[in-house]
Each structure stands twice: as structure tokens, then as C-alpha cells.
Amino acid sequence: MARIPDAFIDELLARSDIVEIVGARVPLKRQGKEYAARCPFHDERSASFTVSQTKQFYHCFGCGAHGTALSFLMQYDRLEFLDAVEELARRVGMEVPRDTAQRNANPETRDLYGAMADAADFFRQQLARSDKARTYVAQRGIAADILERYAIGYAPDGFNALRDALGSSPQRMQLLERDGLFSKNDKGHVYDKFRDRLMFPIHDRRGRVIAFGGRVIDPEDSPKYLNSPETALFHKGRELYGLWQARQANQKLDRLIVVEGYMDVVALAQYGVSQAVATLGTATTPDHAELLFRNAPDVFFCFDGDRAGRAAAWKALESVLPRMKDGRQALFLFLPDGEDPDSLVRKEGVAGFDARLRQATPLSEFFYASLSVDVNLGSLDGKARLAERCKPLLAQIPEGAFGDLMQQRLTTLTGIGVRSGSTPPPPRMQRHAPANPSQKPSLIRSAITHLLHRPGFALALTPPYRFAALRQPGIELLSELVLLVHARPDITTGLLLEHFAEREEAVALQKLAVLELPGEDDVLRQVFIDNIERLDAEALGQRREELQQLQRDGALGDAGKQELRALLQAMLQR
Numbered sequence: 001m002a003r004i005p006d007a008f009i010d011e012l013l014a015r016s017d018i019v020e021i022v023g024a025r026v027p028l029k030r031q032g033k034e035y036a037a038r039c040p041f042h043d044e045r046s047a048s049f050t051v052s053q054t055k056q057f058y059h060c061f062g063c064g065a066h067g068t069a070l071s072f073l074m075q076y077d078r079l080e081f082l083d084a085v086e087e088l089a090r091r092v093g094m095e096v097p098r099d100t101a102q103r104n105a106n107p108e109t110r111d112l113y114g115a116m117a118d119a120a121d122f123f124r125q126q127l128a129r130s131d132k133a134r135t136y137v138a139q140r141g142i143a144a145d146i147l148e149r150y151a152i153g154y155a156p157d158g159f160n161a162l163r164d165a166l167g168s169s170p171q172r173m174q175l176l177e178r179d180g181l182f183s184k185n186d187k188g189h190v191y192d193k194f195r196d197r198l199m200f201p202i203h204d205r206r207g208r209v210i211a212f213g214g215r216v217i218d219p220e221d222s223p224k225y226l227n228s229p230e231t232a233l234f235h236k237g238r239e240l241y242g243l244w245q246a247r248q249a250n251q252k253l254d255r256l257i258v259v260e261g262y263m264d265v266v267a268l269a270q271y272g273v274s275q276a277v278a279t280l281g282t283a284t285t286p287d288h289a290e291l292l293f294r295n296a297p298d299v300f301f302c303f304d305g306d307r308a309g310r311a312a313a314w315k316a317l318e319s320v321l322p323r324m325k326d327g328r329q330a331l332f333l334f335l336p337d338g339e340d341p342d343s344l345v346r347k348e349g350v351a352g353f354d355a356r357l358r359q360a361t362p363l364s365e366f367f368y369a370s371l372s373v374d375v376n377l378g379s380l381d382g383k384a385r386l387a388e389r390c391k392p393l394l395a396q397i398p399e400g401a402f403g404d405l406m407q408q409r410l411t412t413l414t415g416i417g418v419r420s421g422s423t424p425p426p427p428r429m430q431r432h433a434p435a436n437p438s439q440k441p442s443l444i445r446s447a448i449t450h451l452l453h454r455p456g457f458a459l460a461l462t463p464p465y466r467f468a469a470l471r472q473p474g475i476e477l478l479s480e481l482v483l484l485v486h487a488r489p490d491i492t493t494g495l496l497l498e499h500f501a502e503r504e505e506a507v508a509l510q511k512l513a514v515l516e517l518p519g520e521d522d523v524l525r526q527v528f529i530d531n532i533e534r535l536d537a538e539a540l541g542q543r544r545e546e547l548q549q550l551q552r553d554g555a556l557g558d559a560g561k562q563e564l565r566a567l568l569q570a571m572l573q574r
Contacts, residue, residue: 004085008097009070010490012085015092018069018494019053025076025290027322027398040076041065050514055453057494059514066510067501068494078235080109083206112233115166115175116201116209122165123153123199123212130154133198136217140263141346146270149245151201155194155214162192180211180228194226200262202234202280203244210234213241213262213280225261227281237285240277241265243295249274255298257357258284258316259341264302267342271350276341284316289323298329300360302341305334314370317363321393324363326400331360364406367393368413383414443531443538444474449512450528451481452493454521457528458485467535470542475535477505540567 019035022028028035028051039049039060048062059066065075073084082096089096127133127147133154137147146152155162162181167173173190176182183193197214204210211228228234242265246253249269257276259265268276275296279288284301292299301316303309313332320330333356335344345353361369371389376382390410397403410416451458461482468479484499485491491499493513500506517524547564550556556564 004082004096006488008094009085010488010492010495012088012092012094013056013068013070013492013495014490015094016069016088017053018056018058018072019051021069021088021091022051022058022072024294027325027396029399039063039065052493055493055513057492057497057513059510061514064510066497068492068498071498078238087205109232111175112179112231113208113210115172115179115181116211116233118166119162119176119179119181119212120151120153120199120201120209122162123155123201124151125153126156126161127152127154127199130156133217136198141270142266143270146266149249149269150242150266151209152266153199153201155192155197155199157196159191159195162194163190178231179233180231193228196221197226200241200266202228202239202241204233204239205244205247207244207248210239211236211280215262225281236280236282238287238291239280240288240291241280242269242277243291245269246275246277247295253296255300256292256296257300257302257341258288258292259302260304261340261342264341268345268353271345271353273345273350273353283312284319286319286322289316289319293320293323293325293328297327298331300331300333300357302333302335304340305337309334310370313366317367317370318393320363321367322396322398324402325398326402328402330363331357332363332366333357333360364409367406368409372413377413383416386410387414387416442474443535444472444478445512447528447531447535448474448478448481448509449515450517450524450531451478451485452496452509452513453515453517454524454528455481455485455491455493455496456489457525458482459489460525460529461532466539467532468539470535470539472538543567 019028022037023035026037026040026049028037029047030036031050033052033054035051035053036047037049037051038044038047039062041049041060042063042065044062049058049060049065051058057066057068058072067075070081070084070088073079073087074081077084077087079087086096088094127137137152142152162176163173167176173182177190181193182190184190194212194214196218197216200213200215201209202211202213211231211234213228214226216222216224227236230236240258241262243256246256253275255275257268257273259268259276259278261278265276265278268274277292279285289299299320301313303313303316313334317330317332324330335341339347341353344356348356368390372386375386375389377386387410394403394406394410397406458481465479465482468475481496484496488495497506497509497513500509519527544564544567547556547560547567550560551564
């Protein structure tokens with residue numbers, strides 16, 4: 001398999017800012033020169049996940065997750081390597097070499113996507129052939145261009161239609177089963193999962209079909225909506241129906257409207273509201289919140305006005321609150337009884353729906369209204385109760401004007417401030433202090449540590465590298481690091497760690513990379529150069545002792561004698 005050239009990856013990561021990449025998905029707070037957050041890869045209460053802008057890598061002191069912007073996209077967005085490369089390349093305006101991209105495609109994943117595309121084509125063909133399905137589409141008033149835009153299809157009644165059409169071999173059957181398109185009964189019999197349903201393909205950020213949602217046509221059938229199960233391609237807590245189409249229809253997304261069902265998305269699009277998306281049979285998750293704000297600054301949550309709708313709205317609020325950076329807005333539109341976006345836009349038109357959006361409740365109002373619902377703010381006890389309810393939630397808001405204003409609002413309501421003094425700053429990680437303060441690190445360990453933190457320091461060294469001849473632990477690693485930096489001058493700390501990721505040195509290097517090296521670059525560079533010079537001197541001393549031993553053994557030739565004289569002369573001149 002062809003590899004993407006190291007030079008391309010180096011330039012790609014040099015143009016990318018890991019703080020922007022991670023910060024768009026995880027709420028980061030600045031701590032000194034680094035940024036911190038609760039780790040997105042495991043559950044934790046304290047912020048042990050750090051991102052370094054200088055070193056261009058992230059590291060979690062809890063679970064050990066670490067890497068570059070590229071590996072973060074692969075871990076967090078669950079992207080294949082090539083997809084992550086292309087995602088970064090799009091952000092910075094670079095183009096992945098076409099032949100390399102094609103040759104790097106994962107054949108197994110490609111086949112899974114191919115099977116999903118074939119299934120989508122099959123369902124669309126069946127819609128065109130089914131009088132029952134076309135009659136239902138007409139009754140719902142779905143226009144032909146909307147059917148085309150959302151690639152809507154129909155899964156015919158019966159247990160084997162898809163299997164008979166596409167399961168032409170055991171390999172194809174296995175692919176379709178892995179894509180979640182089959183079910184299996186207690187006797188092991190495989191049959192079509194979706195039957196007699198209007199089919200809504202779910203697309204990923206590249207427009208590839210990764211799952212389906214099926215809506216019943218017969219109102220007596222159940223469940224009303226049936227979604228694909230979680231597969232290698234599809235994770236429902238990370239995907240939004242209609243986001244691909246919204247991005248295609250809008251050069252710039254100023255807003256996104258979160259609704260409950262596929263038909264709501266489709267109906268709004270038909271009336272010109274092309275920014276609607278839907279969660280996939282689940283509550284709004286933190287990953288949904290990240291995805292929404294990554295695509296638009298204003299997010300409207302459109303829910304029923306009943307108790308269940310308000311509970312869903314509060315769940316959404318809890319997910320977006322830690323992601324409310326300045327410039328972002330979350331608003332809540334509660335619909336009249338018996339109405340949904342589909343019925344509302346057909347009844348009031350796009351102008352009426354937009355008017356309702358303009359009157360939507362801001363997050364701040366919904367927040368305090370919900371927490372104050374059973375509180376007597378006329379009493380000291382009630383004010384204290386509200387403050388205690390708000391405190392842990394307000395602490396999740398990123399630093400900035402919005403957080404400050406939310407704090408001020410609480411002070412206005414209760415007379416109690418929260419941020420000042422009540423939420424202590426997270427303790428500094430003990431990682432910054434050496435395990436044994438009295439033990440000075442070796443010259444080799446110090447040089448490697450400085451080089452990991454500032455790879456460019458190696459460019460100050462010129463061959464021959466005398467220290468490379470030393471017979472001491474760590475010298476081979478130091479030499480390899482110096483040569484690697486000279487071969488790839490723009491390499492970052494993160495890339496150095498990635499280079500050694502599969503080797504036994506990886507753990508030790510990772511520990512050194514997360515140490516804190518206080519001081520200005522010029523000072524640190526001089527420390528590194530001094531270390532190398534002292535190692536060079538040790539190498540010369542080692543060579544001198546070797547030659548003197550040969551001399552004592554009577555085995556030193558003329559060339560060796562000349563070299564020994566030069567070494568002794570150099571020692572006298574120091």
C-alpha cells in the first residue's frame with residue numbers, strides 16, 4: 001500500500017493548529033501555556049486532558065490518549081487515516097496527492113461504503129416502482145426535487161427483497177449484514193431489517209451513505225421509525241440526519257435547526273428552510289453539540305411544548321452548556337400542542353416558521369426559568385437553593401463574556417456570586433515536578449527532553465556528531481532524533497512521538513514530552529547545545545581511553561598515534 005509522503009504530512013500539520021482542531025470539539029480552558037479539558041476519551045471529573053500549541057500534540061494523564069491533530073480526528077471523529085488527512089487538508093487548503101489517496105483507501109471500509117450505496121440505489125428504484133409508496137409520498141406532499149436531494153427510497157414488503165437483489169455471494173451477504181441491513185431470528189435465519197418503509201439514507205460528512213432510517217407507511221405498523229444499528233460506519237450519537245444536505249445547500253451555515261424526525265427535516269427543506277437536521281432516535285449528545293457548533297454559530301432546538309419536549313430540551317442544554325464559547329447561541333423553540341415542524345411549516349409557511357424562530361427562548365432564559373420553577377426567590381432559602389443548583393452547571397461554561405453574564409444574572413437573582421472563590425482552580429498536575437527533586441537528569445535524558453520540546457534545536461548541530469560514538473544508554477535514540485529532525489526540518493513534537501508510536505521507546509518519550517521546561521527559547525537552546533558539547537567531550541574522552549589502551553597493549557599503529565596526539569593536544573587547549 002502506498003504511503004502519503006512524510007513531507008506532505010509534516011506540512012499539513014505545520015499549517016494546522018491543534019488547539020483549533022481540538023477546541024472545535026472539546027471545550028478547552030487555557031492553563032498557562034497549555035489548554036486543558038476533561039478527556040473526551042474516558043469519563044473523568046477533573047481536567048487531565050491537555051493540548052499544547054507549542055508542541056502540537058495532546059495528552060491525557062488519565063487514560064494515556066495522545067497524538068497529533070491527525071490522530072485526534074481519527075480517535076474523536078472515528079475517521080480512517082486517509083479521511084482524517086483529507087479533513088485537515090480541506091481546512092488548510094491543501095490537496096492530498098490523488099494517486100496516493102486512491103492507493104491508500106482501505107479496501108474493507110470501501111466495500112462497506114459500496115454496499116451501503118448499492119442498498120440506497122436499490123431502495124430508490126423500489127420507490128419508483130411501488131404504487132403504494134408513491135401514493136404515500138404524494139399524500140405527504142414530498143416534491144420530486146426533495147426526494148432527489150435526500151435520496152429517499154422505499155424498502156418493499158417481504159423478508160428477502162434486499163437480500164435477493166444484493167446478496168449475490170457469501171461475501172456480499174456478510175457486507176450487508178455488517179452494514180446493519182439484515183436481522184436474524186432465534187433459528188439463525190437472516191432476513192431484511194427494513195420492510196415496507198419509506199427509507200431515509202443517512203450521510204456522513206463526505207456525503208457517503210452510512211445508515212438508514214425507515215418510516216412506516218401503514219400507521220398500524222410499529223415502531224414508527226426504525227434506525228440502522230451501530231456499525232463500523234455508523235455511530236448514532238455522533239451523526240445528524242440532513243447535515244450533509246444542509247452543508248450542500250448553504251455556502252455558509254449561519255444557523256442549524258434541530259428537529260425530531262426525518263419528515264420534519266424534509267418538510268422544512270421543501271419550504272425553503274434548508275438548515276434543519278435531526279438526531280437519530282436519541283437525545284442530543286455532547287458529540288451532537290460539538291458537531292452542531294462546528295458547523296453553525298446559532299443552534300435552534302425545536303421541541304414539543306409538553307413535559308417530554310421540555311425534558312429533551314434540558315438534555316440538549318446540558319450538552320451545549322460546556323460548549324458555549326463567545327459568539328455561539330443556543331435557542332429553544334417550543335411548539336404548540338399537536339404541532340410539529342412538518343405540520344407547522346405547511347400551515348404557516350416559511351415566514352411564519354421564521355417568525356417563531358425569532359421569538360425562540362435563549363438558553364440563558366430557559367436555564368434560569370427551569371431551575372427556578374419551584375424556587376421562592378423571595379426568601380433567602382430559595383435564593384440559596386437556586387445558587388446551589390446553578391453552581392455546578394455554570395462552572396462548565398468556557399471562560400468569556402457569556403459565562404460572566406450568566407454569573408451576573410445569578411447574582412442579580414440571588415445576590416450571590418459563584419465564580420469568584422467558590423470554584424477553585426484545578427490543581428496543577430504533579431507531572432511538572434521531577435519524581436526526585438534531588439536527582440539531576442542525565443545529559444542524554446536532558447538533551448532528548450529539550451529536543452522533544454523544541455525539535456528545531458537539532459538544526460543548530462552540524463555533522464559529524466561526535467556524541468553518537470558514546471557507548472551509553474539513550475545515545476542511539478538521541479542520534480536518531482537529531483537525524484530525523486535534519487531529514488524533516490519542520491517536524492513537530494507530536495510528529496516525533498508519532499514516528500516512535502509503535503516502538504518500545506514510545507512510553508518513555510511520551511513521559512518526557514509532557515514535562516514542563518520553563519524558560520525562553522534562547523536559554524533552552526543554549527542548555528541543549530551545552531549538553532551536546534559535554535557529550536561530545538565525553539565521546540572524545542572515550543576515544544582517547546581506547547587509543548591509550550591500544551598503546552599499552554602495543555597494538556597502536558601510526559594513524560592511531562597521530563589521532564591520540566591530536567586528542568591530547570585538544571584536551572590541553574580546553
